[in-house]
Amino acid sequence: MKQGIHPEYMECTVKCSCGNTFTTMSTKPELKIDICNVCHPFYTGQQRFVDTGGRVQRFADKFGSAKDTVAEREAAKKAAKAAAVAEAEAKKKAERDAKAAEKAKRAEEFAKKSEAAAAKAAVAEAAAPAVEAVEASAEDIAAVDALVEEKAAE
Numbered sequence: 001m002k003q004g005i006h007p008e009y010m011e012c013t014v015k016c017s018c019g020n021t022f023t024t025m026s027t028k029p030e031l032k033i034d035i036c037n038v039c040h041p042f043y044t045g046q047q048r049f050v051d052t053g054g055r056v057q058r059f060a061d062k063f064g065s066a067k068d069t070v071a072e073r074e075a076a077k078k079a080a081k082a083a084a085v086a087e088a089e090a091k092k093k094a095e096r097d098a099k100a101a102e103k104a105k106r107a108e109e110f111a112k113k114s115e116a117a118a119a120k121a122a123v124a125e126a127a128a129p130a131v132e133a134v135e136a137s138a139e140d141i142a143a144v145d146a147l148v149e150e151k152a153a154e
Contacts, residue, residue, distance in 0.1 A: 012026035016036035037043045 007027040009025060009027060010029060011023055012028055012031055013021060013023055014031045014033060014036070015021050016039065017032075017034050018036065018039035020036050020038040022036075
């Protein structure tokens, strides 16, 4: 331990604001404290509220209306949030309606195309026997031509 750099350690008298006095060791000869083990609520089991000069009442008078202001602000926030939710729901409903209208339009176009395809198929079915007849006659013609060539070759 170096010499001359440490403060002197001496007996100290501690005085509390409640009137309690006790001695201990410290670097100062006397200490004045606000609260000690005799008056501290943790050790006494009692809670004491110190309201000097009505400070709590003055604070309540000054900022008591803040509770009303906060309530109004919260109500405004809730109303804004509800409006935003309603707007989002209206937007979603409009999107759903637009999709439904588009789907109906596509269904109508599909119905027209299917009607046109059905009409085309009906025309093709009506023309099929005639085509078969033409094909059959073409086969007959080819057979006749083959016979004629055979006869000519003999």
